[in-house]
Amino acid sequence: MNEDELYKWLHSPDDDDSETPAKYELLTVRLFKEAIREAEGNQGEILLASFAENVLPNLMQQLVGATAKGGQFTEEMRRQKKNVERSKHDQSFTSHLLNGLFPTYRILKKLKTETPETNPVKRNCGETETALFIASYILHDFDKFPDYCEWLKTNDSEGKFANREWPKDPPHKDEAPNFGRDYVALKIQQLGLDSLLGENWRSHIDDLVWMSNNAGVKYDSDRGLEIRGLQPKLDGRIRGTIANLVRLSDLFASVIQHPSDAEANGLSEVLNSLSNGQFKFSYHSLSDNRGVLTNIINNALMDAHPSEFYTPLLYLPDGAVYLAKTNAPAIETAEIPNQVIAKIKNLCADKLKLKTTGFSRDGKGFKFGEFYWLFFDNRIHGS
Known part of the structure; x- marks a missing residue:
């Protein structure tokens, strides 16, 4: 049995698997909801449960087919022979948002509960501020929402956008009238x-506008909003902490293609600032992808x-990224090969127990394949 056959066999559906999606709910939405609720560390998280129930279905419906970067814009820039390095790795908008939100939310909870010393998150982020972080991140690229161009045209009292070619000249946040307050309120x-x-969400519109505009250092940063008339209510230190959380989320979703990327692109600097140096990023990485065997090796690692020291944040085809305490011990890898072999045996044994592949019966009794001895011991259990 080669690797591909092993993968198909281990992942083949059981005979009694007849589960169907609920009548009025897409299967993908339902699976996402279950994944959010059941993920390790999410049990009892009221905000995440509310997000899964009330926000996620709308997000997936309204952003279907939309890309967070790349897409038609990248193709147009490439046609014009312009640099597309920053936008060539395309992904769906929904994937971009979820891939950034969940690891940062987990970091936020760790910073609030598992640091011996204080840090900006522990000082500045209660339940309200955590909800504002989630909303700010979901809205931080509102100028890329599918209906933003149409909204600009509808609210264009001066006719500035009448003949604009959006693929060549995409819209920006600062082009929205009234600082984009009305559009942000609509999307909320x-x-x-x-x-x-x-119920008092409208009182935070200016805070959300400020934080969605200041998640970056060079890009998506506009520190002059207050001078021009925006009136955020939150203390500047609190807004700065939430903006750093939004920035961390955006970096997670945008720059990490491989585990080693966690040590580049400013991620470590943001985490160091948020944790007061109490956490760092760590990763394990594999040089080759061998399908199901890679998955088993990843799990063993x-x-x-x-x-106690490491919390998985991102799972990638060639490894994983962890949140690690700064005093975390180095990982011993000498026993990893034996652990991988043990995992393969256990997986195959569990599947054999379910399907009894290789068993047959003839006039002389039961027969079974010799390969069973690879996965089960030869002890005979008497009564």
């Missing part, structure tokens, strides 16, 4: 973010990281 309601922010 359409996406269900008001369910996270509470994750098991080798003690949970």
Whole structure:
């Protein structure tokens, strides 16, 4: 049995698997909801449960087919022979948002509960501020939402956008009238973010506009909004902490293609600032991808990281990224090969117990394949 056959066999559906999606709910949405609720560390998280129930379905419906970067814009820039290095790695908008939100949310919870010393998150982020972080990140690229161009044209009292070629000249946040307050308020309601922010969500519109515009250092940064008339209510230190969380989320979703990317592109600097140097990023990386065997090796390596010091954040085809305490011990890899072999045996044994592949019966009794001895011992259990 080669690797591809092993993968197909281990992942083949059981005979009694007849589960169907709920009548009025897409299967993908339902699976995402279950994944969010059941992920390690998410049990009892009221904000995440509310996000999964009230925001996620709207997000997936309204952003279907939309890309966070790349897409038609990249193709147009490439046609004009312009540099597309920053936007060539395309991904769906929904994937971009979820891939950035969840690892940062996990870091936020660790910073609030598992640091012996204080840090900006522990000082500045209660439930309200955490909800504002989620909403700010979801809205931080609102100028890329599919309906933004049409909204600009509808609210264009001066006719500035009448003949604009959007693929060649995409819209920007600062082109929205009234600082984009009206569009942000619209999306808060359409996406269900008001369910996270509470009944007084309108009082935080200017805070959300400020934080969605200041998640970056060079790009997506506009520190002059207050001078021009924006009136955020949150203390500047609190806004700065939330903006750093949004920036961390955006970096997670945008720059990490391989585990080693966690040590580049400013991620470590942002984490160091948020944690007061109490956490760092770590990773394990594989040089080759061999399908199911790579998955088993990845799992064995994750098991080798003690949970007291390491928290998995991102799972990639060639490795994983962890949040690590600065005093985390180095990982011993000498026993990894034996652990991988043991995992393969256990996986195959579990599947054989379910399907009894290789068993047959003739006039002389039962027969079974010799390969069973690879996965089960030869002890005879008497009564």
